[in-house]
Amino acid sequence: MASVACYCRVSTEDQSLERQLTSTQEYAEDHLGAELGDLEIFRDKSTGTNTDRSGYQDLMDAASSEEFEAVVVHSVSRICRSITDLERTAARLEEEGVALHIVQEGLTIKPEDDDPFQRALFQLLGVFAELEANMAQQRTKEGIAARQKNEDYHHGPAPLGFAKEDGQLLEAENYHDVVAVLDLVRQDQLSKRKAAQRLDTSRPTITRSLDRLGLYGLQ
Incomplete structure (x- = not known):
């Protein structure tokens, strides 16, 4: 054997x-x-x-x-x-x-x-496999760029997993954790309640983030 x-x-x-x-x-x-x-x-x-x-x-x-x-x-x-x-x-x-x-x-x-x-x-x-990884990274960049052009972004808080610095939207330290959790919710493998607990946030924040999946390379 x-x-x-x-x-x-x-x-x-x-x-x-x-x-x-x-x-x-x-x-x-x-x-x-x-x-x-x-x-x-x-x-x-x-x-x-x-x-x-x-x-x-x-x-x-x-x-x-x-x-x-x-x-x-x-x-x-x-x-x-x-x-x-x-x-x-x-x-x-x-x-x-x-x-x-x-x-x-x-x-x-x-x-x-x-x-x-x-x-x-x-x-x-x-x-x-490499193409898939590169496309996910590109979708994230495009999502960030689109978000920064949106007037709401400039006057509101940064989305979950992001931070704002000098008018720019940047990935926060927990960005990759946020992406992984949102992906599980998107695939019905995790509830919004448990996702909120894991990320120490609220269910409405999870819901808003799911409406912005392009930001996370998940569309």
Whole structure:
């Protein structure tokens, strides 16, 4: 039986890793014959737009130490959201003789596997993961710009997750937490009441923020 590692990542502390843990563990058991108690689990609650993540670094160090023969991730975007980082990750795992299994896309990259279709699909998925991240950032910038042109902005308080400085709308320290919580509410995975409690604000503020999703790159 091959030793297996699972890697799971979400963007903020408020988000849960449970779904990814279940997905990767079930795949490892069903497809790789791994025992649940023998799996090595690596976790991150951080952005995927770079590799400066403790869980990711621990994963790669463990791969270099030959602690496992396969890594399972839920989707391409969970391990990297940059095509450059994704290709470097795959290359390093290959050098260490470690296979990369991607559950959602049904893709496996194995050492010394020259299947051109698998390689092309892997690169294409990486391109889309990076594009998605870039589009979300662009939507946020456009939302901020549109908000600053609105007369109400200049005379009212800054929206949830933002601060005003010298007439400019800037992301506050809790901006990414706000985005994560609003996204959960938008998907009916969290109530407005619980969202307000998590963000230490009121339900009306949550409601107003949901009417301005363009500000948060969620439209």
